[in-house]
Every structure is written in structure tokens, then in C-alpha cells.
Amino acid sequence: MNAFLAAFLHDLxxxxxxxxxxxxxxxxxxxxxxxxxxGFYPSFSAAxxxxxxxxxxxxVGFLSAMGEEREQGAWGAVARTSACAEAxxxxxxSACLLTCLALSALCAALAGVEPVQVPFALLAxxxxxxxxxxxxxxxGLVAPDQSRANAWGTFILMPCIxxxxxxxxxxxxxxxxPSYATTELLGVAASRGLAPFPAAVLAGxxxxxxxxxxxxxxxxxxxxxxxxxxxx
Amino acid sequence: MPDRPxxxxxxxxxxAGQHGVSLHIECDRQTGERARKAxxxxxxxxxxxxxxxxxxxxDRDTPLSYLRFFSRLLGSSVTAEEAxxxxxxxxxxxxxxxxxxxxxxxxxxxxxxxxxxxxxxxxERPLIExxxxxxxxxxxxxxxxxxxxxxxITVNEPLREALLMPGNAWWEEDGRLFPAQVDDDPTDGPVFxxxxxxxxxxxxxxxxxxxxxxxxEIDFIESMNRQNYVSVRGELYPTPAKLDxxxxxxxxxxxxxxxxxxxxxxxxVAKVERFTRNSFNLTLSDAAHTSLPxxxxxxxxxxxxxxxx
Numbered sequence: 092m093n094a095f096l097a098a099f100l101h102d103l104x105x106x107x108x109x110x111x112x113x114x115x116x117x118x119x120x121x122x123x124x125x126x127x128x129x130g131f132y133p134s135f136s137a138a139x140x141x142x143x144x145x146x147x148x149x150x151v152g153f154l155s156a157m158g159e160e161r162e163q164g165a166w167g168a169v170a171r172t173s174a175c176a177e178a179x180x181x182x183x184x185s186a187c188l189l190t191c192l193a194l195s196a197l198c199a200a201l202a203g204v205e206p207v208q209v210p211f212a213l214l215a216x217x218x219x220x221x222x223x224x225x226x227x228x229x230x231g232l233v234a235p236d237q238s239r240a241n242a243w244g245t246f247i248l249m250p251c252i253x254x255x256x257x258x259x260x261x262x263x264x265x266x267x268x269p270s271y272a273t274t275e276l277l278g279v280a281a282s283r284g285l286a287p288f289p290a291a292v293l294a295g296x297x298x299x300x301x302x303x304x305x306x307x308x309x310x311x312x313x314x315x316x317x318x319x320x321x322x323x
Numbered sequence: 324m325p326d327r328p329x330x331x332x333x334x335x336x337x338x339a340g341q342h343g344v345s346l347h348i349e350c351d352r353q354t355g356e357r358a359r360k361a362x363x364x365x366x367x368x369x370x371x372x373x374x375x376x377x378x379x380x381x382d383r384d385t386p387l388s389y390l391r392f393f394s395r396l397l398g399s400s401v402t403a404e405e406a407x408x409x410x411x412x413x414x415x416x417x418x419x420x421x422x423x424x425x426x427x428x429x430x431x432x433x434x435x436x437x438x439x440x441x442x443x444x445x446x447e448r449p450l451i452e453x454x455x456x457x458x459x460x461x462x463x464x465x466x467x468x469x470x471x472x473x474x475x476i477t478v479n480e481p482l483r484e485a486l487l488m489p490g491n492a493w494w495e496e497d498g499r500l501f502p503a504q505v506d507d508d509p510t511d512g513p514v515f516x517x518x519x520x521x522x523x524x525x526x527x528x529x530x531x532x533x534x535x536x537x538x539x540e541i542d543f544i545e546s547m548n549r550q551n552y553v554s555v556r557g558e559l560y561p562t563p564a565k566l567d568x569x570x571x572x573x574x575x576x577x578x579x580x581x582x583x584x585x586x587x588x589x590x591x592v593a594k595v596e597r598f599t600r601n602s603f604n605l606t607l608s609d610a611a612h613t614s615l616p617x618x619x620x621x622x623x624x625x626x627x628x629x630x631x632x
Contacts, residue, residue: 108384163382164379167375
């Protein structure tokens, strides 16, 4: 519990100490408010900024930071303590999820979503947040340095925001991507007059991506705890 | 050469064979890495704390937040504030770690080690980044922790510095580990003959040249890995002369055999410190503020010979 709480609090504060991630935490809510003021549908503004939050918080705030820490040897000193590796990673993962959810709620509210609908917006955000966070941590646990972590992060960030942009501007449904469920659930496609998408397909795709993220995360965590036992 | 009855064929066997004893090993990086793994194996189940050269800390943390993180992580009874104060970092508590000087980062790492309340401490080159004042703080901490039963195992440190730390110093040659020679019971040493002046030059080599040093230029002479070296203005020059001969020849120039492996120019001694019951340290006034060990048995002789109160 000590390790979980220590990692959780450290990473929660670390997100705001890192200028790159702090700017994400400030700019996304600002854009949600700006889009709302410019007259965009709340569904579009909320979906896009929530997806941006999910993609950038997990990659810029955590994946990139994990690569940087590994490169600087900062995490090595933590890994060599007697603290449980699983608890440490769980603490970090929880900090990432909480940051994503808190900022998503703020973005939804600033984008014009009715306060009573904000919990629903958060539920709709989960199909984007969970795979992005799990995959970011899986890559973060194996990233040898920051430059590679940043490159890998691009492959997570871009698919997060494309579905809403494509649905809104070219009426293209990128349903195989994990974040499309958020686009659909928040009604971006509906606002363009597109027929409802089959819920079973959305659920299946979301579950598949979350499962894939979890499997990758578990493998990376097993590798991390294995290497810790060898202190390598 | 003197007998080396207790040498070990590998660092793993040294650590296993000297279990529970503080060891300071002059060795290369690969042996240091193997030593770390051997310590992990030999002291499994004990509270171990590690300080590696690569441990730089989180750049964006402050020393206070960094130590609070470790204090929480380890469930330590030592607070971050106490650890900071002990290592003289109180004024830097809210400075970003990325802005700390290497010496301050090293002290921060020592502060981190105390939070683990360790039974065993493993360090790579613990004194490398430390100036004289910081070195005093760290050696005093090591001395008091050692007196309380903490085992220190350090690697990659030059023998001269390894001899300053509590415990036994070892050096590596061709994979074998040999104990550093320690003589706490010297026989009658040479007597300082005042300001008598006679021509005396110390022969040394530099590449293909043979150099002759005026004794007044020499800071100290050390014996390392079966070779003697003369230290002049921060450079070490190998000399063919034997330490015993140099001890006799240089005594009248104010040189003193402070350790089996060292002769020091007393004019260069700036500070004498005692960290533990058996550990003395001479800090020189040379450019590098070199620290040399002063054997316990020779401390009294030095005091008497030089007429110190």
C-alpha cells in the first residue's frame, strides 16, 4: 500500500511538474471552452478534447516521462528498493487514469455538456482512455529512452483523435479504432446525420482493444518484474 | 612482496567469504557489476540500499519531494526533512534536482540511502563527486552507521579512497582479489631530522623520459597494485624506488609513512580527521584536496614525531 500510494502521489504531482504534460493539461480544457464559444457542437468539442486528453496524457505525461526516467536512471533507484513492482506500477497507472478522467470531466463541462450528462461523457471516454493508458504503460515499461518513447507515443495519440475529426469533417467512420466508440457515444456522427452504428460492433471493438492493451501491459509488467528480480 | 594469504579467486567468492564485513573493492566496472549481483544474492532478505553511479534522481522533483517519495515508499521512520538536514541539503530542499551540482546530487543519494534504514549499503564510487566538506559528512555517516552494524560494500573506488572508509579494502588484479596491506603496529620508524639539507631527488618515469623530482614538489607517494607512484601537482608518476627506501630518504624532508601503502609530505597536510574508532583521514592542501588514510597505529607516532599537541 505504501508503494502504491507513494507512486500514485508522486506521479500525480509529477504530471504537473513536467512542462510538456502540464501544457496538455491546460490547453485541452482551454480548447474545449474555445470550441464551445466558437459554436461547435458540444458533442464534437467534448469528444475531440476528451480523446486528445486520453492520447496526450497517457503518452506525453506518462509514456514519454517513463522513457526519460529510464534514460536518466531515475527509475532504477526506485526499482532497486524492496517495494513491490506491481504496486508501484498500479500506483502510476491509477495516477494516469485519474488525471485522464478529471481532465475529461473538465473538458466535457467546458465544451458545453450539461452537468448531469458529464458522468455519461466519462463513461463514453473509457473506450479511448483505457486502451490508450494500458498501451502507453506497456510501451513505457519497455522503452529504453525518451526519443523512442516519444516516437511510439505518436502511434497511440493519432488514432485517438482521428475518428472524431474524420466523422465530423469527411463523414468517415473509423470504427476499427479504439476511440471511435467515444465519437459515436457522444453523438458526433449523429450530429452529421449519419445513421446509428451497431452497438454490438462498438462493444466488440472496444473490448478487443482493452483486452489487447491489458495483454500488452501484463506482458511488459511481467518483463519488468522479472528484470527487477535480476536487478538488471 | 608481502604474503597475501586471504586472496579470493573472484569477487563473488570474496563477498560470500567476507559475509557481514564491510568491503571496499578497487576494481573495474564489470567486476563492480558482478559485485552488485553477488551482494544482492548474499544479503537476500536483509534491508539493502543501493547507490549506483547512474542514479540521478527525477530532474523535475525537488530534494524534498524526492525524499518524501522514498520515505513514503519505504515506510521509513526517518523523515525527508531529517535526511536533508543530516547531509546539509536543507537550503536546497525546494531547488529542482536538475539544477543541483553533482556533489549535491551525490549527497541527495546518500540521504535517500538513510531512508531505507539499511543493514547493507552497496555503492559505486561513493566519494567520486564529493569535495572535502561533503566527504567529511559522508565518511562520518558511514562511520556511525558502520558502528551500528551496517555493512558497506563499495566498488570502483581507488584504493586510496577505499582505505578511508570503515571496513577492509581490497584490490583486483587479473580477476583475483587481494587485501590491501594494513599495518597498525609499525616498528620503529625513521626520525625526522629537522631542517638538515642534503641533495635528494626522487626518480620517476613519464613515458620514455626519466624525471627527477625535488621532494618539496611531491604531495605524497602511494603503492598501488605492486607499483609505487609519486604524486606531483595532481599527476601520478611511477617510480622504481621502493617505499621503504623512500620512507628513509624523505623523512628529513618532512615526509611521514602514514600507512603501509602511503608516504605523505606533512607540509601538505591541511586536516586530520577521525571518523570512527579505527579510521583516520588526512586531507591534503593540494589542488584535488586528496584524502589519504592514516593507520591507527601510526596516528600516535605522527603526533609524537611532528610535535603536535
